[in-house]
Amino acid sequence: MVSAVKRILIGRPLKTRETSHAKIGVLKGMAVMTPDALSSVAYATDQMESILVVVIGASASKAYISNVLGFSMIGTLIIIGLAFLLYLAYRNIIHSYPQGGGAYAIGLNDLGKFWGLSAASTLIVGYTLTVAVSVAAGIDAIGPVVPFIGSHKMLANVILTLIIMLINLRGTSESANVFVPFTYVFIGCILLLGVGAGIEAMTHPQSIHMPTSVGMHAVQGMGLFLFLRMFANGCSALTGVEAVSNSVPVFKDPSSKRAQRLLLTLVVTLSLLFLIVSSVAMLHGLTYNPDIPLINQESMLVFGTHGFGYVVTVIISFATMCILGIAANTAFTGCPALWSSMARDGYMPRWVLHKGDRLVYSNGIVFLTLISLVLTIGFDAKVNELMPLYGVSVFYTFSVSQLGMVVRTLREKDTRWVSRAAMSIIGFTLTAAACLIFGITRFTNGAWLVFVCVPLMVFAFSKIRVHYEHVKDDLKYDFTRPLHVAEHSVTIVPIASVNKSSVNALEYAIANFKNVIAVTVIAQDSVDVAEAKERKFRAEWERLHSGVRLIVIHSQYRAVAKRIQRFIELELDLYDNENITVVVPQFITKRWWHKLLHNKTGSILMAWLLLSGSVKVIAVPYRLPR
Template sequence: MDTLLTLKRWLVGRPLKTREQAHVKIGVLKGMALMTPDALSSVAYATDQMELILAVLIGAGMAEQRITDVLGFSMLGTALIVCLAFLLYLAYRNIIAHYPMGGGAYSIGLNDLGRVWGLSAAATLIVGYTLTVAVSVAAGVDAVAPVIPFVGAHKLLFNVLLTLVIMFVNLRGTGESAAVFVPFTYLFIGCILLLGVGAGIQALRHPEEIHLPTAAGMHAVQGMSLFLFLKMFANGCSALTGVEAVSNSVPVFKDPSVKRAQRTLLALIVTLSGLFFIVSTVATVHGLRYDPDVPLIHQEALEVFGDHGIGYAITVLISLATMCILVIAANTAFTGCPALWSTMARDGYMPRWMLHKGDRLVYSNGIVFLTFISLLLTIGFEANVSRLIPLYGVSVFYTFTISQLGMLARLLRERERGWKTRLVLTAFGVLMSGLACATFLVTRFLDGAWLVLVCVPLMVVMFIKMAGHYKQIREDLRYDFSQPFCASDTGITIVPIASVNKASVNALRYAVTNFKNVIAVHVVTGDTEEEMEHKTKKIEEEWERLNSGVRLIVIHSQYRAVAKRLQRFVEFELQKYSPENITIVLPQFITRRWWHKLLHNKTGGVLLAWLILNKSVKVVTVPFRLSK
């Protein structure tokens, strides 16, 4: 036990007192590192996902200008997605102001649209968060696989190991995890900015290598349809995943928490938009195609910096920074999801143990549970990003739609100053995010999006059942103060004993000291009547020598079932006494080694389980610790 405690302290750190809560809260700088990697990291694969759709329009041997014209649609999609990002900022900024205790889409759905809307948003958020861990780590491993072949050959193993590392970092506390991830977050931002600067310098030095899409060229693209564009737009919207994390975790910010959360959200949207434009622009002007084995950012780095000397070193650095941001993007989920679960638990829609903060003042139960679910998804889908994205997209954009729909309902209800302008912008945001959600659902239905349609209603029913259970508990436990309190004089205390030994005498002494009308019960078993009579005579002689003054009842069991015979005796006493007036005092000896437990029968445990699960009698266990 001491070894396990020492290991826990080494992995997690010393316990923190409740009054130290203020010291683990974060500001905008650490907030960017803790809550934005999910959104920022999506820049690493969002353009890839758009080009995946456009790949069907690019033929072998196509001229570079024609390729650029096709990729021009990804630039158009990027512009629309950035517009949507700023609409989401307006929506989540208001959500943060109205719901400073966190909860995001769940809280606004629950309070402004109705219980089913709120719970369905919570369900999709949970799906999105668990997929964030699986997708981010898988994409991170994919990003570094071209540079480190050993990682590429053992992708699943590295996915599991990295997920566990992030779990332990988060168990150490919000402040420490933020401090760990700050350098990696800003390194990635710096690398993408460096890529943009390098591409700009290259364009000035070699303008002949740059191809800009033209309106006429894009119009002449064969096979481009509205449906295909919407499918591309929906895939590219994966760049917005994680935006809601800030609104779910407002309480982790330093005071004034609302202002700091809103500033963090604005910094996220501005940074995300800039990085997304850089990645999409560089890919378009250089005509870089989608390659399932080589991520687009790696292609861009090779194009801009080259594949030898210092240039290649910068390329490797960009790939490693991309891997790091993709992996720590999972940290957004480890911050947001346990916080969401705690908010739901406070409302009665999740188990109460989700409210518990561990030694390091984080929701450790939620962190461990999220790790378990995410590892199941990672293993089940073999850490394949393309197989996980369909589930991801539907979940994310449903929550975006609910968030903005809730704000739409609030604006119509409250009609504050300037509400009409905000109403139009919010309605446009609902339309765009709803369109992306529907497109994901339709186009990727058979690829796995159908799982969301199955899981979300089941989760909503589960949440409602939990709330019903907690409500019933409150009703059952509510005391009727109109009835006078009085202690009952009639009752019985039963002490089952296996023999006259230290453990049973210890329990008997406790019963006599604390209760009235105590009786001891012993069950005799044997292969013959003579053997049973001999055992009866022996226990009665020992009982007489004990001289306890307590009546002993000896019961013969013809079927050699001690626990069942004791159960029948309790049921017999229940005919004379009400359950609240019967107390069972069970002797229990504690072994020194875990394997010693395997050497003893479980009569006491079976009786205890039966009493607790089936009867309303009071049960007391009196332990006796063995010395060796």
């Protein structure tokens, strides 16, 4: 039943040799890797304008508003320039680290362990928040035009997150097939919005208000710190750019070249869409509204709210919701890939390296879903409350990658190293400034969680690595030591009664070991009953003709497992630990609820034996047919 449902939801298992068919090219890469970055266009300008509302009066004229929004246009142009600097940095990272890892890889190898692990920690925070923020923003985008979703936002958030998880569990290539149309429809919608706004500007020039230098100088309350806050918020448009460098191995060969091509396509597309949204808002004097995102305002203004224009507005709203929702797909691809890179280096549990039936890191996908749902519920699916955590984490990774490229360029000093180092230094300065501003201005709004969680995560990753190193050292065999075959050993078979399960374990012990002894514990309320039970047990034992010595132990306190434990401890005085083997009979019930009807003496005994670290333990199962 479970297998059938799994096959329906996820699909047939793929063979390892089908890995090449599960990889993607640039076309599908736009659907898998870029939605996070492209979707940020839907809220980046809103985030900038949310800072500028303090200098826009309630009754300000459209011309004054456009002058204020002129600063958001300056911020947009600076951010676009920063996007191309990030492209150059991540292009080199892809070339240098084709196995993936992005900022984590360059931090670990070029800056040191702390930088690499802290970058990985903030990347994980960023990816987790990508799912929570993207899904929440997507639901917010469709809420104004679909009232039912607007009134059941939390339920819609949970359902959409689970749907995206299931699609990703079906495989990278298949998830790309699902998301390709939505990605390109969104790009087409924003381009259509830009064309429509251009036609609107030409046909109704009186509705257009261009900012002027005089007007911008006349804006009251606009200072450097406020501009930097606006710039930092607008930098949310760059979130997701690093995902391509983290997931290079998912591309078809030559994977590095395809990843670099996709990165360039992403940066150009992102810059164009961001420019359109910010320009339309500035020219028409559209201001921040917490209930109606700017893209919705722009589509209503350009296409109207009646007839065919309303249909176009709904399509743009739906496309925006879809791109915001599937932006989480970037995290479902990038985060498990990052975890796998860390696991290969020993900083994450080995189980995140496991690829599921569809050749994706299914354990990582499920784990990411659980963390994201906790954040979504904990922050009530509110984008503004999640964004402070998002901004600090994302721009810290940008800063690490830029700083790493500075160090790498200065160390290698290849052709044009001076110009490349200068660009990396500029990129580091801008991204570090954005990170610092986010951290200071949003510290009390939730950004403090990042400053608490990241050091804890770095500590945890370091301890994981230490554990794996200890395990490796402890398991390393000393070939100078001769192979030792125990001459004096004992094998103990605990038996509750003479039945198929215990005899099955006894036969196994006799066939594989010498000096086998059987031990049983009799615990009854009265001496007479205990003696009667012992006589019956010995009679059944004689009928076996096993030739194995039977030891009967009476327990006055009815503690079966403890008496067997005590017997083994006594045997430890006669034999070395490694020369004692305990063969534990276990019967396995056919149905899960049958387990609740039996005592756990065997399990308790095995747990003690394993935790005590004193003897060898073997469980011999016997499956009950009914």
